[in-house]
Amino acid sequence: MHFDGGLKLSIAQHSSAGQKSVNEDSLGIRVPDDEQLTTKGAVAVIADGVSAAEAGKEAAETCVTGFLSDYFSTPDSWSVKRSAQQVLNALNRWLYGQGQHYLQAEKGYVSTLSIAIFKSQTAHIFHVGDSRIYRLRDGFLEQLTRDHAMPIGRGQSYLTRAMGLDINLDVDYRAADVAVGDVFLLSTDGIHDVLSSAQMQAIISDNELDHAAQCLLDEALAAGSDDNVSCQLLRVDALPLEDAGDVYRKLTALPFPSPLSVGMVLDGLVIESEIHASPRSQLYQVYDASADRHYVMKTPSQNFNDDPAYIERFILESWIGRRINSEYVIDVVEPPKAPSCLYYLSDYCSxxxxxxxxxxxxxxxxxxxxxxxxxxxxxxxxxxxxxxxxxxxxxxxxxxxxxxxxxxxxxxxxxxxxxxxxxxxxxxxxxxxxxxxxxxxxxxxxxxxxxxxxxxxxxxxxxxxxxxxxxxxxxxxxxxxxxxxxxxxxxxxxxxxxxxxxxxxxxxxxxxxxxxxxxxxxxxxxxxxxxxNPEYMKNEFQPLLTRNPVRTWQGISLFLFVCLLWSLMR
The missing domain is CATH 1.10.510.10 (Transferase(Phosphotransferase) domain 1)
Incomplete structure (x- = not known):
């Protein structure tokens, strides 16, 4: 596609059990190397299984692996928000259902979860619990999430929101702008509860990315962290913002077809008739002898051969049509040969x-x-x-x-x-x-x-x-x-x-x-x-004066007029 590629990220992630015998943190990053990088984006996920929960480790792992798998399986026509929320709701219901095997739900499959999805020039943030996401820009480290935790004294707190804690999931969402050079930090509380923002900012700013991630773990443990320690760092190296000339060259990789007439052959397709022509496009009935099949061919109008906005919309028509699978929507089909010019085919229905x-x-x-x-x-x-x-x-x-x-x-x-x-x-x-x-x-x-x-x-x-x-x-x-x-x-x-x-x-x-x-x-x-509808049926039995007062008075006036004429004619 004409807007493929362009987004480039440098990534690093480290995790350690720290002073604990088991590491209940889980983290993962997926950066697709195909069209999905454009349509779905790059994803970083970090989860912290709740220590008080017997299946906290399993919950965190399920959140990370499940999201990274299922998010990229959602339709690429969906928005990031819709895709993520569908997956998160399904994961939460599964975790909550598994947790019902325990006497108390909060003792079962419970985990925090923080997600950053980088698509085009936006970072989509989804968050529940007390793991965090920060953005370092121009030397300033800004916290983009808020903790869902209630302090209960002596440095302790309990989660008010988490994955698997309740059948109804309430996830924070925000869209943050992205600039080249931004560094995003995802961390669990084993790090940010003992290191200040200034300390984390200095570590990230003064070190190469992978070394900075390891330093965050080491410094947190040295500062007395008694929890698992995990972090992810993602630096934005390039954004998919090409200049208009680059986009135009991609859009015009295929030329507009020459004017077509009955009997002409284009890529093995015989033009049989013109179905419709407008200032924006033409429709033709065409025949493919190799498959003994008729199609409808849509071609762009020569009036717009230097209009990139028009060309983009025309190209996207076939992209959209191929993604709608319904017997009640016309099918856009792959041409029998690689197109030599700009057009697309759909099923012919008489x-x-x-x-x-x-x-x-x-x-x-x-x-x-x-x-x-x-x-x-x-x-x-x-x-x-x-x-x-x-x-x-x-x-x-x-x-x-x-x-x-x-x-x-x-x-x-x-x-x-x-x-x-x-x-x-x-x-x-x-x-x-x-x-x-x-x-x-x-x-x-x-x-x-x-x-x-x-x-x-x-x-x-x-x-x-x-x-x-x-x-x-x-x-x-x-x-x-x-x-x-x-x-x-x-x-x-x-x-x-x-x-x-x-x-x-x-x-x-x-x-x-x-x-x-x-x-x-x-x-x-x-x-x-x-x-x-029973509510609408009530109107059937209302007096005409209530249902339609204008018509009622018009009828009365007509009746009186007829009576007046009759009396005058006597």
Missing amino acids: GLTLGQWMLKNPKPATQAMLEVILPAAKGLQAMHRRDTFHQDVKPDNILVGDDGGVKIIDFGSCYVAGLAEIAVPIERDKVLGTAQYSAPEHVLGRRPSAKADQFSLAVIVFEMLTGQQPYQGRLQNCTTTAAFSRLEYVSACHYNPHVPLWLDAALSRALSISPELRYNDVSEFVYDLEHP
Whole structure:
């Protein structure tokens, strides 16, 4: 990938039982030598098994080995925070469960845990217990974590938080910026409880890295430490911040394809027809004779052949598509030959876009609508599970196949949390979704979330059932918070009296201008579309005056007008 590599660390770590017969500390560092260094980062972990716990040593070892193994097994589209928290919660539940074999949980599998994950230009810190993480910068040693311990006198304390101590885990998290020359220190209390910050700072500053790590252990023992002593040192030697020219050269390693026409052959693929063309890209139906298989080829527009931000987004489309595994999302496939130019392939599925389907099926029955929307929602859920938000959910990006299958297509506007954490020295392309289907937070430039895709899906449902856009079609004209706040929801029942009130209530919630008022997940929204919510059913039995006072008074006025005309004609 164009942002691969660049991060370079020098590392050293030492551990000793010290005055004790058993070393209950555990530590480990993993620096991948492949793409994972970019997508997942480098990880340092240190753990201190609680001495009072009978399985403290086993708990510390499990924390270190389990985290270093499982973290790198999480999807590379996930953010660091989501990946780490998923692994930590699973480890904690296992430790707590093992600890139930003991009469008291705190006597079982209990350990402190401190983790530093270096990704791009950020150090992600996760911490529970009284081990510590420091950062030495410009001669100043700063403690980045706080101890979760309660003093009980005579230099003793007990842990208030630790791995395996409670079924519910509360981990401190912070993101710290990283600069070349920074040195990060991870230590157990056998060192930092007896050495001052000034002493540790001097040792690290005055010695080569490996020697400094050993000196920290020796000085702590010499100062009277009666505990296990362990530390890790990581110095940042280089960061993945290339200049824009370097990135541009990587992005343009493959040239843009020449204009294609029917009958041409590119890398063994025969161009059969042009499916769609826009100012940003072209779609072609192509045929691979060697595999007797049809594909859809997407090519970039020549309008952007010198635009690195556009090229990066185009390249990432195929990267994203290959990482979503769902029968409801179009498959991006490997080309039969190494590409000679910039394009990517996806499965070919014959059928209509949902936009075309809606023209042929205006105001469908609820069941017909659900047969399309439920699979589309499952496709979005598959993307959300990968920390990926589509951001351009609209009828033209949902394919209704001739076989009845439904698939989400087009990854051109996707937000991927794991990629957003990787800094590049170019201004990234921010492609907004289609205005009339976009959630307000997209337009207002707020943080992306799955609730924005839910909003867009609700717009589609509203349009399918009514033939109209919600908010009287005024969404696309709003560009400010004040403009959105002036919008008023008009019931779907106003346009289509066959829409049940409970279904309209579900639409109203999913179409809330404020994301906080929508459903927590798209699955909750579609469940309420399919199963009448008892809370919404109450409206079915309310008087018309309560349910729709405007329509009630309009009806009364019409009746009185007719009566007046009748009396005048007598």
